[in-house]
Amino acid sequence: MPPCTLTLPTSACLFDAMPALSSSLFSSGESPSILMPLTLIAMKGHPATGKSTVAEALARRLRIPLIDKDDIKDHVLDLPDANERAYSVMWRIVETQLDLGLSVIAVSPLSYPESYARAQEIAAQHAARLLVVETVLDEAEWRRRLDARQPGYSTHKISGWAAMQEMLRRYNGCWQYPIAAEHPLQLNTAQPLDQLVDAVLAQLAISR
Structure with a gap:
């Protein structure tokens, strides 16, 4: 079954309902995280599609911890199998929370089916319930964002469209694995950030 895709500009009825949906979940003065069931939100998406931006805004709104694989990788980059180590540490900290x-x-690309598993x-x-939030962009905007990254801005993050295409070639479609129908939410991150966060909150309210 294909993922639940929200095309934000044309989903007027959904956004009209969002205030009611989110208020039903977050109506009291308590922390929103206290009011919702235990949840693991796993971000998914290629570099420069807005995963971290959406995740950080969502963490602020819900007041819940955010664990970013790249934050860990920054500190293990000189070790063998740095990427695998970073994933292992990320998941262990997630378990602790x-x-x-x-x-x-x-927060990670979640590119491999093993990561989703x-x-x-x-x-x-x-x-805990699981929500996989996948960030996507049309090619023109995605390319613009990648090319806007300054060369050498990170020792391990992709910058530039050509480098991204080479990485996708090596990935050989591995990120296109099936996801259980109840888990995915796909967001086009060309839309305003507040609307993207509201879309996630609406999905959380729907799936309570």
Whole structure:
């Protein structure tokens, strides 16, 4: 089954309903994270599609922890298998948050089916619901964002359209794996950030 895709500009009825949906979940003065069921939000998407921007805004709105794989990779880059180590540490910290009864956002490309399977496993072990939020862009805007990244701005993050195409060639479509129908939400991040966050909140309210 294809992922639940929200085309934000044309989904007027959904956005008209969002205030009611989000207010039903976040109507009291308590922290929103206290009011929603234990949840693992796993971001998914290629570099420069807005994963971190959406995740950070969502973490602020919900007041829940955010664990970014790249933050960890920054500190293990000189070690063998740095990417695998960064994923392992990220998932372990995610587990700790869920052990504490805290919903959590995990930020990574989630490019491989093994990563999604790990998110499923962790959510199931902690009786938490799983929402996979995938960020996408049309090619022209995605290319513009990648080319706007200054060469050498990061030791391990992709910059430039040509480098991105080479990475996709190596990936050989591995990111196009099936996701359970109840898990995915796809966002076109060319839309305003507040609307993107509201879309996630609406999905969380719907899937309570």
